[in-house]
Amino acid sequence: MITNQEFERVVGYIKRKSGIDLSEKKVLVQGRLDNYIQKSGYRSYNEFMDLVEKFPTGAEAEILLNALTTNHTYFWREYEQFLYFKQTVLPKLKEKEVSTKDWRIWCAASSSGEEPYTLAMLCLDFLGLEHLEWDTTILATDIDTNVLEKAVRGVYTKDSVENLPHQYVRRFFRPLNENEYQVRDDLKRQVIFRKFNLMEPIPFKKKLHVVFLRNVMIYFDEKTKARLLENIYDKMEPGGYLFIGSTESISQCHGKFRYIKPSIYRK
Ligand SMILES: C[S@@+](CC[C@H](N)C(=O)[O-])C[C@H]1O[C@@H](n2cnc3c(N)ncnc32)[C@H](O)[C@@H]1O
Numbered sequence: 001m002i003t004n005q006e007f008e009r010v011v012g013y014i015k016r017k018s019g020i021d022l023s024e025k026k027v028l029v030q031g032r033l034d035n036y037i038q039k040s041g042y043r044s045y046n047e048f049m050d051l052v053e054k055f056p057t058g059a060e061a062e063i064l065l066n067a068l069t070t071n072h073t074y075f076w077r078e079y080e081q082f083l084y085f086k087q088t089v090l091p092k093l094k095e096k097e098v099s100t101k102d103w104r105i106w107c108a109a110s111s112s113g114e115e116p117y118t119l120a121m122l123c124l125d126f127l128g129l130e131h132l133e134w135d136t137t138i139l140a141t142d143i144d145t146n147v148l149e150k151a152v153r154g155v156y157t158k159d160s161v162e163n164l165p166h167q168y169v170r171r172f173f174r175p176l177n178e179n180e181y182q183v184r185d186d187l188k189r190q191v192i193f194r195k196f197n198l199m200e201p202i203p204f205k206k207k208l209h210v211v212f213l214r215n216v217m218i219y220f221d222e223k224t225k226a227r228l229l230e231n232i233y234d235k236m237e238p239g240g241y242l243f244i245g246s247t248e249s250i251s252q253c254h255g256k257f258r259y260i261k262p263s264i265y266r267k
Contacts (some may be wrong), residue, residue: 002030006045013052014068018153019199019224021183022068032067062145069144070219073111075118075156075163078214078246084264085210086122089241096239101133104208107140108198108232109216111149113191114160117183119212120155120190121168139204141196150228151193154183198228207237214263215245226253233257236267 003009010029011022022029033045042048052061059113076082093103104122107116116138123136142148161169161181173181198216211232217225232242233256242257242265244250250257257265 002026002034002045006049008069009049010045010064013049014065016064017056017199017230018069018197019221020068020219021221021224029068033064033196036063036067051097066144066146069129069142069147071111071144071147073114073215075114075160076165077115078263081243081246081263082107082118082122084261085119085180085241085243089210090123090126097209102135104204104206104237105136105138105210105212106204106208107138107212108196110140110142110147110151110193111144112147113140113154113183113193114156115188115212115214116151116191116193117154117172118164120187121164121172123167124172124187124190136190138191140191141192142194143195143197145195148193148195151191154188155180156183157181199224202235203229204235208232208235208240209237210241210243211236214243214244215248217244217248217250222253225250229254230255233267238267240267242266 007026007029011031014020014022037048039043040048048060048064051058052064055061090248097103105119110116113144120136120138123138124131127134127136140151142151155176156173158175158179158181161173161246169181172184172187176182176186213232216261217228220228229250233254236242241260244263244265246263251259260266
């Protein structure tokens with residue numbers, strides 16, 4: 001059982017480290033941690049948190065953070081945005097970068113990989129054989145090391161893969177068994193997965209053409225969102241595209257991005 005003081009300690013730690021605001025989520029915190037605390041023999045949450053805070057890069061700190069992120073995602077989520085990406089954004093990018101043949105696309109809270117793999121499929125499909133001349137690698141990052149491992153494995157249930165257009169399933173996946181499909185190597189090579197915490201300074205040297213930042217700002221407060229959006233804005237190419245989740249908004253906390261259509265903005 002977590003005490004109020006312990007709950008506040010966990011909430012404060014997670015907010016400082018990841019920006020995620022769990023202050024109203026006591027049931028969720030307990031639901032995800034009680035079992036682990038008991039099974040591991042801790043006598044209290046404080047005993048666990050002592051260790052987490054003493055070794056912020058240690059295993060317990062990672063387990064805590066991984067347990068308290070929410071990773072829900074699926075293939076072809078909010079597919080109108082993917083269609084806009086393929087039909088409008090990619091043709092413009094191709095024209096603009098014809099001399100460099102270099103696109104810089106960042107999927108900034110990629111969870112278990114469904115979103116960045118979809119972006120990679122759309123790029124390969126759009127460019128056809130020309131893709132061999134282009135650097136279209138997608139950078140996909142998340143703070144949660146469990147989902148990143150799953151993304152790198154690239155194994156998904158048959159049901160989840162079947163959300164995608166059928167020609168993509170045939171071209172980019174191979175059946176592993178009755179219930180599972182694996183992403184083919186040529187698609188895997190198009191996505192680089194890395195651990196990255198959005199609360200840290202963005203380290204990229206070259207500016208980004210497209211940023212997918214979907215369904216992660218809902219966990220942050222307004223101040224955190226505003227700071228993150230400002231950092232991202234600075235790292236984008238003029239005219240670069242920002243995609244956010246359909247239930248999210250940025251207008252109140254960030255006025256610089258130009259609204260294009262629901263959930264799509266430009267620098
Ligand atoms: C609900 S998922 C969204 C996945 C995908 N973008 C989508 O829209 O389907 C949110 C993801 O954000 C990640 N996340 C939360 N806080 C983060 C932070 N501070 N830095 C990086 N990733 C974070 C979580 O680990 C989780 O995988």
